[in-house]
Amino acid sequence: MYDAVVIGSGASGGAVAYTLCKAGYKVAILEKGRLIRREEFSKDELSYARRDLITPNLFDEYHVIEERVDGKWVATPTYESGWSFWNGNIVGGSSNLMSGMVHRMHPDDFRLKSKYGQIEGANIVDWPISYEELEPYYDLVEELVGVSGKYIPHQYEPPRRKDFSQPPTKENAVVKLFDKSCKALGITPLVTPRAILSQEKGHRKACYYSNFCGSYGCSSGAKSSSRETLIYPALATGNLTLLSNTHVKSLHSSKEEVKYANVVNTLTGKEKKIAARLFVVAAQAHESVRLLFNSANRHHPQGLANSSGQLGKNLLFSGGGSGQGELHEESLKEITLDELMTTGLFVNRTILDWYFVDHWWEGRFKGGSVEFMFEHQNIISRAVKNNVEEGKLVWGEALGKRLAKRFKEQKSIRFEIFNDWLPNDNCFVSVDESYKDKYGMPVGKLRIEGHPQDIKVGKYIAKKCEKILKKMGAKNIYSSISASASQNLVAGGCRFGNDPKRSVLNKYCQAHDIPNLFVADASFMPTGGSVAYTWTIYANAFRVADHIVAYLKKENT
Amino acid sequence: MKRRDFLIFVSVTGLSPSIQAREDNRFKKEFAKQKPIIKAVQDHMFPKQSNIPSAHSMQAIEFLLQTIAHKSYDKDIRTFILEGARELNRREKGKFLSMSKEKKEKSLRAYEETEYGRVWLSRIMTLTMEALFSDPIYGSNMQEKGWRALDAYGGYPRPKTRYLEDV
Numbered sequence: 001m002y003d004a005v006v007i008g009s010g011a012s013g014g015a016v017a018y019t020l021c022k023a024g025y026k027v028a029i030l031e032k033g034r035l036i037r038r039e040e041f042s043k044d045e046l047s048y049a050r051r052d053l054i055t056p057n058l059f060d061e062y063h064v065i066e067e068r069v070d071g072k073w074v075a076t077p078t079y080e081s082g083w084s085f086w087n088g089n090i091v092g093g094s095s096n097l098m099s100g101m102v103h104r105m106h107p108d109d110f111r112l113k114s115k116y117g118q119i120e121g122a123n124i125v126d127w128p129i130s131y132e133e134l135e136p137y138y139d140l141v142e143e144l145v146g147v148s149g150k151y152i153p154h155q156y157e158p159p160r161r162k163d164f165s166q167p168p169t170k171e172n173a174v175v176k177l178f179d180k181s182c183k184a185l186g187i188t189p190l191v192t193p194r195a196i197l198s199q200e201k202g203h204r205k206a207c208y209y210s211n212f213c214g215s216y217g218c219s220s221g222a223k224s225s226s227r228e229t230l231i232y233p234a235l236a237t238g239n240l241t242l243l244s245n246t247h248v249k250s251l252h253s254s255k256e257e258v259k260y261a262n263v264v265n266t267l268t269g270k271e272k273k274i275a276a277r278l279f280v281v282a283a284q285a286h287e288s289v290r291l292l293f294n295s296a297n298r299h300h301p302q303g304l305a306n307s308s309g310q311l312g313k314n315l316l317f318s319g320g321g322s323g324q325g326e327l328h329e330e331s332l333k334e335i336t337l338d339e340l341m342t343t344g345l346f347v348n349r350t351i352l353d354w355y356f357v358d359h360w361w362e363g364r365f366k367g368g369s370v371e372f373m374f375e376h377q378n379i380i381s382r383a384v385k386n387n388v389e390e391g392k393l394v395w396g397e398a399l400g401k402r403l404a405k406r407f408k409e410q411k412s413i414r415f416e417i418f419n420d421w422l423p424n425d426n427c428f429v430s431v432d433e434s435y436k437d438k439y440g441m442p443v444g445k446l447r448i449e450g451h452p453q454d455i456k457v458g459k460y461i462a463k464k465c466e467k468i469l470k471k472m473g474a475k476n477i478y479s480s481i482s483a484s485a486s487q488n489l490v491a492g493g494c495r496f497g498n499d500p501k502r503s504v505l506n507k508y509c510q511a512h513d514i515p516n517l518f519v520a521d522a523s524f525m526p527t528g529g530s531v532a533y534t535w536t537i538y539a540n541a542f543r544v545a546d547h548i549v550a551y552l553k554k555e556n557t
Numbered sequence: 558m559k560r561r562d563f564l565i566f567v568s569v570t571g572l573s574p575s576i577q578a579r580e581d582n583r584f585k586k587e588f589a590k591q592k593p594i595i596k597a598v599q600d601h602m603f604p605k606q607s608n609i610p611s612a613h614s615m616q617a618i619e620f621l622l623q624t625i626a627h628k629s630y631d632k633d634i635r636t637f638i639l640e641g642a643r644e645l646n647r648r649e650k651g652k653f654l655s656m657s658k659e660k661k662e663k664s665l666r667a668y669e670e671t672e673y674g675r676v677w678l679s680r681i682m683t684l685t686m687e688a689l690f691s692d693p694i695y696g697s698n699m700q701e702k703g704w705r706a707l708d709a710y711g712g713y714p715r716p717k718t719r720y721l722e723d724v
Contacts, residue, residue: 043712046691047721051629212712379690379709384683400607407707
């Protein structure tokens with residue numbers, strides 16, 4: 001019997017498995033997807049960016065999305081809409097495919113309610129832990145998993161003990177123009193911490209600036225995926241059994257403990273049971289919740305770990321949106337067109353000036369962070385995006401002219417805003433017996449609605465960002481802020497807290513109801529902060545893993 | 558917007574293997590029928606003497622067939638591709654292929670005025686762009702001519718197989 005079974009091999013599953021294996025425990029990772037090795041990852045746009053090859057076919061496995069249309073809740077299966085909520089079902093999960101712009105959460109993100117008060121219609125609570133408790137684990141991720149960057153002190157930059165040990169990845173000359181424009185506007189540009197190595201480290205080579213990063217696996221090992229940084233070293237201990245193509249349908253439990261996982265081999269369809277002393281669910285927020293619902297039994301009729309009735313509630317995405325503008329030769333002063341068009345180098349710029357807003361006219365509220373980058377370099381998608389003029393498709397010779405101009409004479413710079421997706425009663429996961437996947441299990445049903453405050457904050461920040469692009473001389477500037485869910489940034493649904501009546505997990509992400517059940521992914525988060533979740537997911541999973549080691553030691557004695 | 562809304566005849570889901578084989582056969586036959594229409598539309602949208610390679614020179618029609626026949630392609634959209642071609646020819650009373658360039662332009666712009674036609678034309682254009690700008694391993698974009706036209710190149714490493722299939 002394994003000491004621990006970890007369900008999912010992404011950032012959190014990898015961190016837990018790594019820690020337990022290093023401590024000498026026998027671990028099995030159950031990963032639904034297959035292993036794609038470093039040398040197998042190519043930059044095949046059709047396969048990685050345009051088809052569901054590393055995520056399930058939506059006719060086989062899907063979600064049901066409930067949105068409000070004309071005042072009524074309308075449920076649409078994703079095989080109808082084509083809106084996939086799967087994120088990288090391969091060994092290492094979606095950490096393989098990230099663009100790696102990561103940040104620590106700010107200390108005030110851990111006490112949002114105390115600091116900013118309640119907002120009507122939002123379920124804001126303070127976290128049961130503080131930044132200080134997570135800080136050593138943020139440090140650990142920076143060193144062990146690898147985050148490159150350059151520390152520039154800023155009032156909203158979380159405190160840190162020392163500078164990054166790896167310098168930032170190389171930058172495109174456009175940063176000269178960007179920094180100058182920001183400074184002219186009284187805005188402080190910061191260097192983006194990136195989960196990508198700028199220098200070789202152990203078995204991992206440095207970034208080779210392929211020009212195709214987000215949505216693709218890394219072929220040098222520079223990207224700090226769970227697979228490169230945690231799974232391979234965990235396998236090297238001899239304590240890890242990696243079971244890929246293994247999908248967990250449900251967990252079997254008594255009143256007091258989980259006994260085994262019911263799994264199905266996704267290639268052969270063969271089912272079996274896998275037993276362990278403890279179980280760690282790390283399948284990404286909405287899927288972890290679904291698994292716990294689908295594991296309901298007579299002892300836990302509302303689903304595992306759900307005596308509070310809070311399972312699935314307060315699902316989070318990321319608020320905000322994006323915008324962009326075009327840089328053309330005639331507006332470039334500090335740099336040449338050739339420098340701008342150099343491919344592969346990063347923009348690496350973050351603005352935190354509006355993370356918290358306290359303004360005599362605008363008011364006092366929690367804001368968000370902004371990342372600046374070039375438009376994704378995918379060729380097909382850039383071509384497809386540029387085939388409409390005044391509502392009509394452009395074709396014939398006009399299309400050829402338009403594309404050549406678009407690709408050769410300008411480059412688009414883009415910003416992405418991350419602000420809190422406020423937890424609310426109309427954003428949650430449930431399951432519905434009338435929608436089942438090909439394995440016969442009910443699929444996750446996601447009711448999704450954002451809070452109006454999220455839009456207000458997003459628009460506030462977008463206006464500021466448009467000013468930066470204008471100052472840079474960009475043309476055709478636009479931005480889009482919406483309440484649409486960011487399906488690749490999911491958290492919440494298994495809130496952690498000290499009160500078993502109001503939370504699913506305790507402060508160590510252990511189920512209040514079942515001591516040998518842990519949930520390690522982002523579902524523990526009661527509020528999401530205003531940065532991408534990745535660094536916090538890694539850090540918290542290492543914290544949880546330390547507690548699991550202590551738990552297993554205690555069980556042994 | 559639900560994608561099924563664009564289908565006039567909703568395809569049957571959950572087929573048994575024997576029915577599936579018959580379906581595949583039927584698809585091939587139906588494709589052969591609609592192929593000239595689809596090709597004519599591609600050639601009109603991506604003509605010779607443009608800044609980008611023509612659909613004809615890149616064998617975009619073969620790419621389109623192989624792409625929509627592959628299991629990774631959405632089966633409802635596959636049905637829609639054929640259905641939209643049939644609908645175009647029906648609107649033109651079977652005369653689309655024999656039309657002059659100017660008449661084809663008029664016909665396609667009129668088709669674009671309908672929501673159904675607009676979505677279909679947009680699909681054909683996307684599939685043709687996928688041909689021109691995918692890695693050459695997919696059979697089009699020969700000698701990287703599509704990429705060269707835009708001075709934009711796929712990253713390294715390049716794929717050694719189609720659709721992440723094993724070597």
